[in-house]
Amino acid sequence: xxxxxxxxxxxxxxxxxxxxxxxxxxxxxxxxxxxxxxxxxxxxxxxxxxxxxxxxxxxxxxxxxxxxxxxxxxxxxxxxxxxxxxxxxxxxxxxxxxxxxxxxxxxxxxxxxxxxxxxxxxxxxxxxxxxxxxxxxxxxxxxxxxxxxxxxxxxxxxxxxxxxxxxxxxxxxxxxxxxxxxxxxxxxxxxxxxxxxxxxxxxxxxxxxxxxxxxxxxxxxxxxxxxxxxxxxxxxxxxxxxxxxxxxxxxxxxxxxxxxxxxxxxxxxxxxxxxxxxxxxxxxxxxxxxxxxxxxxxxxxxxxxxx
Numbered sequence: 262x263x264x265x266x267x268x269x270x271x272x273x274x275x276x277x278x279x280x281x282x283x284x285x286x287x288x289x290x291x292x293x294x295x296x297x298x299x300x301x302x303x304x305x306x307x308x309x310x311x312x313x314x315x316x317x318x319x320x321x322x323x324x325x326x327x328x329x330x331x332x333x334x335x336x337x338x339x340x341x342x343x344x345x346x347x348x349x350x351x352x353x354x355x356x357x358x359x360x361x362x363x364x365x366x367x368x369x370x371x372x373x374x375x376x377x378x379x380x381x382x383x384x385x386x387x388x389x390x391x392x393x394x395x396x397x398x399x400x401x402x403x404x405x406x407x408x409x410x411x412x413x414x415x416x417x418x419x420x421x422x423x424x425x426x427x428x429x430x431x432x433x434x435x436x437x438x439x440x441x442x443x444x445x446x447x448x449x450x451x452x453x454x455x456x457x458x459x460x461x462x463x464x465x466x467x468x469x470x471x472x473x474x475x476x477x478x479x480x481x482x483x484x485x486x487x488x489x490x491x492x493x494x495x496x497x498x499x500x501x502x503x504x505x506x507x508x509x510x511x512x513x514x515x516x517x518x519x520x521x522x523x524x525x526x527x528x529x530x531x532x533x534x535x536x537x538x539x540x541x542x543x544x545x546x547x548x549x550x551x552x553x554x555x556x557x558x559x560x561x562x563x564x565x566x567x568x
Contacts, residue, residue: 372404
């Protein structure tokens, strides 16, 4: 088996089970490790459908694992790297409770899967609901998956072009409100950035146990920005839609499309900043072009986890 990344278009619970359970059972019958990373309600559905086989499968709740889509590839990579030989994964990063702010990060993730696992002995099946998701989302799935499985069977996608999706996602503008608090950052100013981030987190009502995470994420972004973005950057913080948002702008250009999603070996210096930011934040969005880069992180002020 070579790398495969099909999209499964399902319409109801029956077609969901019919499209996913055989994929799992066939993998187990071939002694292939199997992971299932889907939203909570479908996770329970698959646990029940697999019955006596469930203990052989690694289950991940995508509303937690993939709350920030930037976390998904590192999580799936960690599972795949623990095993030799062929591996199977069901990954459902898009469901009806995803917001308009979250969705661009989801479609970017799906495009990047094709780069992150190219050449691996791995099959990642991605379910998409044709009844709860919009036509535009399903059209995007055809751009990020080389094969589509639907009621008529398997078919190649005539619209598959992940590179275009990556460019489009990285070109989307990230807006900043006029009343955002801001500070300029240069080399040697990280203590001031930490103080600024902590002050804003407390002021805007972030939960006490997440203030340190927010402060660390902002500091890592500012550090990377100064180091790789021309020596100075601007950090802005505001609240929006029950989230606290930080955006860091600089004059750099991120050319590594998998930055922040590729594991770093223990003996390699650096390269962990964006990985850490993806781990800490509830959402990370990036705009990067030849004219500059903006990275936006969101931390929820309330628990929005789906079930």
